[in-house]
Amino acid sequence: MLDINFIRENKELVEKGMQNKGEKDVSIVAQVLAKDEEWRSLVHKTDLLRSESNTKAKEIGALMGQGKKEEAQAIIKETGALKEEVKELEEQLKVLQEERESMLLRIANVPHPSVPVGASENDNEVFATWGEPDQAEWRKPHWEIVERYGWVDFERGVKVTGAGFPFYIGPVAQLQRALINYFINEAAKAGYIELQAPYFVNEDSARGTGQIPDKEDMMYVVPRDEFFAIPTAEVPVTNFHRDEILPKEDLPVKYVCYTPCWRREAGSYGKDVRGLNRLHQFDKVELVKIVKPETSYEELESLREHSESLLQALGLPYRTLLMCTGDMGFTQSKKYDLEVWSPGQKRWLEVSSCSNFESFQARRMQLRYRKEEKSTEMVHTLNGSALALPRVVSAILEAYQEENGKVRVPEVLKGFIGRDYL
């Protein structure tokens, strides 16, 4: 959510931002400003009447205290009409406020000036590449490798739950666990505090990070208890400090959190969902930062660098994309995607997404810090995957396979797995 005052002072910028993000109809911006005008004038009017009504109530109280019952009764009679009027205005105000709020929630975050303007994924900018994508023909896709060894059981996953909920078996289960530990350890070394978070959140939390109203179809819902299964640890972790005012000495706050993630992924099909490419449940280690506004873009770069360093340590070639306006999403102001090279599939797979939300999530969450003794300011929030597991597993299986079919263990994981081959 953007600050209404910011929208008022930067109407064109906000409209332009929405257009660049692919929204054709930006009339909502003008509408929210009009609605806000209306709301403010009604607030003023209502407050004046309430004030009058409070004054009278006090007079009555004073008169009653002195035992002047008749005089009090006279004023009570007068208040009838006033009361009605206030009640009516309050109802109108409530409606206006809800309309204003829901409009505000539908206005996208403004892209940072450094973000390339573009319509689709084709306009993303290659920000960096690392390593040489392996083009060797003999390399097999991971689904063939895991099938040969019985390392992932998709069929039984279907039986037990449904498509997209596989079982990992033996060495691949072990590989995932090793990666999770490795990723968390590296984050801890970089100063991130380790957190274990709830896997289900309530509606306020889902709204806080922007999953609703924009993307509610991505989440699994537990209707009986009104919970949402988390689509990413970003949701519980960023909401950890919702409705708080943090002391400025505490910033930046940095968390690392491993969780499973659940996504409905409605409408996906074909090669995108083959093997481990896209699942309804997957594991991810997530980084979240809560920072002072003036540092958020430096923090974004260090977040990206941290995620990149993991792929480098694993020896997996990747490229970093600076997402263009049309491909970056509603809530972000700047976003990098890290794509690892899948040598068995000869394609790039997204394994991380590092974003700066500026104060967009913070404002929804009322997450502030004490800037000075008497003033507060919204923080900036960021998050990034470090990293999403199944696709890293795929890339490792494909990149570390040998022509005889055996799969080597990456050097940095040997301490966790205790042998040279899976």
Added chain:
RNA sequence: GGAGAGGUGGCUGAGUGGCUGAAAGCGCUCCCCUGCUAAGGGAGUUUAUAUGGAAACAUGUAACGAGGGUUCGAAUCCCUCCCUCUCCGCCA
């Protein structure tokens, strides 16, 4: 899940219809006094929002778990929900 008690400011805790946005204490900030450590005195110390103002700030409104109701007036009375504690039940 059942029964009972309770949810007040950074913390402890008073407050059962008007003089309470909230006593008192603690903590914290600033000032004064005091030649070191100790002690004393004074002032300040929730948030959001509207209006005015360049700003400092002023004024109003709202908020005592959340939402609704009663009343001229609600932290205080009533209803619903959420949460915490104690006992019982269940249980990794």
